Amino acid sequence: MQGHMTSKPGSSTANKTGSWRVEQKPKYLQKDCIACRMCVLACPEGIVTGEGKNTFHCDLAYCKGCGLCAAICPKKDIEMVPEIEKK
């Protein structure tokens, strides 16, 4: 098509931005979760999912490791851990 470009809706999922993470990744401890859903609201990627208490997790294929979910969690139930565990 000339003049303008179109693309399929929602097709950006082909772009796995998880490779952007350099230092840290979030770890959902699933211990003290009260299902307040703040992590769901806070994630810039919109990749945190879960239903009830202690079920929330994120899709590391897209997570850029910004750390917002860990910063906003009122129960400190999300931790940022090193990308590669040191031995």
Add this chain to the structure above:
Amino acid sequence: MAETLFKPGHTACAGCGQAIGARLVLDTAGKNTIICNNTGCLEVFSTKYPESSWSVPFIHSLFENCSAVASGVEAALRFLGKKDSINVIAQAGDGGTADIGLQALSGMLERGHDVLFVCYDNEAYMNTGIQRSGLTPTLTNTTTTPTGSASTGNPRPKKPMPEIANAHGIPYVATASVGFPLDIQKKVKKALSIKGPKYMQIHVPCPLGWQHESNKTFEVAKLAVETGLYPLFEYENGQLIPRKIAVLKPVEEYLKTQGRFKHLLKNPEAMKQVQDIADANIKKYGLKAEV
């Protein structure tokens, strides 16, 4: 849980406030929505050809004319008799709203199109390299208002866009902040339930341009509101409804979180100038909660 309509895989920076704001607005509006977007960070990072993050109809034309495009979309829907079931949202960054897109926006508000205009205010042209815009606050360090021995940053005040929109006599004007996500959802819902042109301005921190850590986006956004530098309020048919703040904080707490205000910390005179702006906001919008 309903899956988000703003898909992952977009190329926003880690911790981007605008990506959070855009997702909250779209998910609240629902799938019967048409988005018209000005050029800006949001358009660039969400529609990297040949991909798109939007699961709803999305159109981008130029930097200045999303309001004009949205007006056309709304008029077409009205002609087809479909307007009642479909939301039209026009959105832009602060440059595309207050500087480049102001004429088209003013036209849309004046003609009374049933469109919600959302301005994602990250307080500079972040996409092209942090140049000063009309919505950049006073004494901010940007690449076009650099600080040094002869300058303390942007000399001009922030353009009062909500007041300008309200002066058009439109039914609903609101400011919001990603620091308060539930407040954004509430305001978008309210705006879409009202017929006529609506204007909403959302404060979205930019870790790159504001020079703060990517996990501080919410903290910074909240502090802007709690210090009175970014007042949250609504105008319903011209009637002011402020969001009151229980404990007002000194502006220093907000300024010290960001590299763009670093030069102010050792300059009490400039700090006083910023505190005066906050105090003026608190007085003007009645932000102080009475205990």
